[in-house]
Amino acid sequence: MFRPNTLLLTAVFGPYGVKDKYAEALGCQMELLNNQITRCQGIHSPRQAYWSFGLYLIAENLDTSTTVLDFPKWEDFTRELKKGYTHVGISFIVPNVLKARRMALHIREKHPEIKIILGGYGTVIPDLDTFVPHDAVCHGEGARWLRAYFGEDVNAPLRHPALIGPAYERIYGFSSKPRGAILMPGLGCENGCSFCITSHKFNKRYVPLLDSGARIFEACRKTESAVKATGFSVMDENFLKRPERARALLSLMEQHGKPYVFDLFSSAETIRELGADFLLRLGVRMVWIGVESKNSPHAKNQGIDLKALVNELQDKGVIVQASMILFQEHHNEQNIHEDIAWAISLGSSLTQFMNYTPFPGTMLHEQLEREGRLKQIPYRRLHGQDELAFAHPNFPRPADHVRILREAFRQKYLKDGPGVVNMALTLARGVQRGWEDLRARERNGLAWNPATMRYEKGAAPQPDRFMKRRLLMMARMATGLRPALWAAWVYAPNSAARRKARETMRLYVDVLGKPTTADRLKALGLVVTGGIELVRLRWNQLLGRESIVYQPSCRRTEYRKDAPAQAATLLETLASSLETLPDPCHDTAGK
Ligand code: B12
Ligand code: SF4
Structure with a gap:
């Protein structure tokens, strides 16, 4: 008898940012600012945790009945499994692979009938097949992939979920109601910077989810009417790399008198091309720019006066979040400090420091592997705020990797004061x-x-x-x-x-x-x-902790699909499985 598919999409279990058998503490909180931007700023660091956005996008776009379990504790996860699912999709990133492994092993042991699907950035791990039990792996964009997996219409336009941004928001110890929203226009980036996992995961291609200004505008309006939000954090690695789309979005906002506001990521060369006036008019409140290093070898920063760019943007009211990478190939004990001082001297309101991290699948990883310089660092420690995962000739002592990074955050804080x-x-x-x-x-x-x-x-x-x-x-x-x-x-x-x-x-x-x-x-x-x-x-x-670690609460969201859509998919699946059944007169089983 056919039983309709039911899918549980789950994030890895908490607690997060706490060192235990499965994951690390520092660098692994479910927070952006306190993790890697306003780190070392004590009580001045705004605290915000982010939902696992991709899961909601996927659930919104399936005809299969789906439940999203975000930030479960172990007990939440194991209890949820007992409700009976045909499939469980686990989303994870590389440093959380031990959590994904524990979840998958548990399913195999207690619910062997459930099919396990893996997705997210953790799927770049080369030995995943032997490490995490599974039945299928999605290496790319999940909504269309799962539609194909469940025999649904892959080409139907993607619906954008109306999502409130942070799971919690605190400032100076005071909790306020999160009011921002999330926009997911696309995945990947064509620039292909050698270290960049978000580019390499999608084969240095851009995968649009909302392919036009009109569709983005529609998603903003839907979100505004559903959750009353007008400010959006844009999950797109290089949003302005599609200038036509951004221009069309601006034109629609102008036509309809809707001055939506955006926090987004974009590379310097695209910002230069569009100009600060455009960004301001578009409503960019904060732009994240990968400045990487004074001697950045990446094409995106070539010939650009980054200090002038930051000044111009901030003079007009666009907050710049500059991101710098420590322990690049050219860094040595002396110039790394000069480079940190240079990054701080750009005067951006916020600065991220990250250690150079070779994620499997990137050109950087390939190069270091060829050169025999990759170190056997456990996956759980590949999060960019820890010991380097490769042998750097000028920084042989792991303690320096952690110390210099922390000092960079401290210096920024002491020189420029609180980011807020x-x-x-x-x-x-x-x-x-x-x-x-x-x-x-x-x-x-x-x-x-x-x-x-x-x-x-x-x-x-x-x-x-x-x-x-x-x-x-x-x-x-x-x-x-x-x-x-x-x-x-x-x-x-x-x-x-x-x-x-x-x-x-x-x-x-x-x-x-x-x-x-x-x-x-x-x-x-x-x-x-x-x-x-x-x-x-x-x-x-x-008690020996660098900061207070907050935990987001578990959220469970059911996406019950209407019976006709499910029945149609079921019939299609049935029809196609009948087509592929072996003809009894031509049984090939013995061949
Ligand atoms: C938002 C975000 C966060 C949020 C966390 C959100 C959350 N609840 O997990 C915060 C700020 C807290 C965070 C923290 C960290 N993050 Co983070 N984060 C991001 C960011 C910027 C956006 C993710 C996103 O929502 N994208 C939009 C959605 C639509 O895309 P998606 O998640 O990739 O999902 C799609 C596909 O991957 C796939 N998919 C995903 N899951 C599944 C599951 C199934 C079953 C299927 C079929 C498909 C599928 O389908 C989805 C829809 O198309 C990405 C960079 C990026 N641009 O993706 C980094 C990124 C994911 N983070 C990363 C890292 C390393 C971290 C940290 C360790 C700190 C750090 N160094 O940045 C911590 C770890 C926190 C923790 N304990 O887990 C890395 C992961 C690298 C890797 N190879 O694993 C990324 C890629 C950034 C980077 N370039 O280094 N992060
Ligand atoms: S521009 Fe940014 S997102 Fe694009 S490849 Fe380079 S680092 Fe990655």
Whole structure:
């Protein structure tokens, strides 16, 4: 008898960022900022954890009944299995492979009838077949792959889920309701930088999920009406690499008067091509740029004055998150420190430091393997904040890999102060400059020309209503960070940081007016919760931890598919399996 397929899509089990039999502590929290950007900033580090977005995208696009289990504890996972599934899909990244292994072994032992499907970045592991029991592996984009696997229509357009971004959000110990949303326009990147796993995993090709500006705009509108969000974190390695799509998106936002806001990743050469004015108009609140190194060998940074680029973007209110890689081939004991100082001197509001990590499947991995320089580092430690996984002639001592990285974070913090103040400063300056520029353009009769992506003298320039809305939106975002400035001032790490917090508060008064009573009360609240958080932090440090580790709660989401869609798929599967049944008159079994 046919039993309809039921799929459980699961993330690996927690706790996360805690060293145990299955995974590491440092570098493996379910957080971006505290993990690898505002690391070492103590209570100033904003805390946000992110859902496993890919799983929701897949579930949204299957006719097969699917349940997504995000951030399960071990008991949540084992209990869920008892509900009866035909298939379980485990999503994992390389450092979590031992967790995926434990989950798969458990399924084989207790539920041998369930088929196991593996997906995500962990599938680049070369010896996966012997390491994690499974029935199938998806090496690429999962929604279309699973449609094919379950005999569904692979070519049906992809539906984008309406997803709220962080699982939790805390600032100075105060928990607030996450309000951002997530956009997943595509996977991979064509630039093919030698170390880049996100490019190599998709064979240095871009795999669009939302292939036009119109489809992205539609996804934004759907999300806005479903979860009331207008700001999006964009999961796309190089969003602006498709300039036509971004231009079409801007044009639709202008037509409909919808100044959505985006945090996104893009390489320097694409940003240069489009220009800071375009980014600002598009609504880029934060852009992540891989600056990598002063002597970056990668084509994306060739001939670009990165400092000027960062300055120009931030002057206009676009927060830059610059990402630098430590222990590249050319680094030695002296120039690595010069390079760190260079990355900090770019003045970006935020800076990520990551150790050069050869993930299997990348050109870097191939090269180091050829040269016999790969070290036998367990997969669980391949997360970029640990000992190098290859022999670096200038850094033979593993302790240095961890120490120099940590010092880089410390230096950034001590020189530029808390990232939260830097972001507030960039936004407030952007609002100030934005109004000045807007008025100057109106005086001089300049209007936005979408063809040249510049402001130019037009025949009959109209008031720039869209940009006014955009600036009001930016002012609202800046206001959101305002109360944090008091706590940043009270708990500042040094006098320069305290001065910066004070100057930022003054700038806020100039740009946005005096703080309201509500602002003051919130600020006072954050000083109090920040104080409590500081005590908790010190306690954790006494216990030998670098910071407080928070755990996201488990979330279970059911995607019940309508009976007609399932029945149709079932009939198709039945028909095709009948077609492939061996003809009894021509039995080939004995051959
Ligand atoms: C968001 C994110 C996070 C979030 C975590 C989200 C979560 N709940 O897991 C945060 C910020 C917390 C995080 C932390 C870390 N991350 Co991270 N992260 C990302 C990021 C930027 C986006 C992931 C995403 O949502 N993409 C969009 C979705 C649509 O794509 P997707 O996840 O790849 O899923 C698609 C396919 O892979 C496939 N698929 C995925 N799962 C499954 C499962 C099945 C069954 C099937 C069939 C298919 C399938 O189908 C999906 C839909 O098309 C990626 C980089 C990137 N651009 O992908 C890095 C990335 C995944 N992270 C990475 C790493 C290493 C880490 C950290 C160790 C820290 C670090 N060094 O960056 C920690 C570890 C945390 C932990 N304990 O697990 C690496 C993984 C490398 C590798 N080879 O394993 C990546 C690729 C970044 C990089 N370039 O190094 N990360
Ligand atoms: S530009 Fe960025 S995403 Fe693209 S290949 Fe290079 S490092 Fe990877």
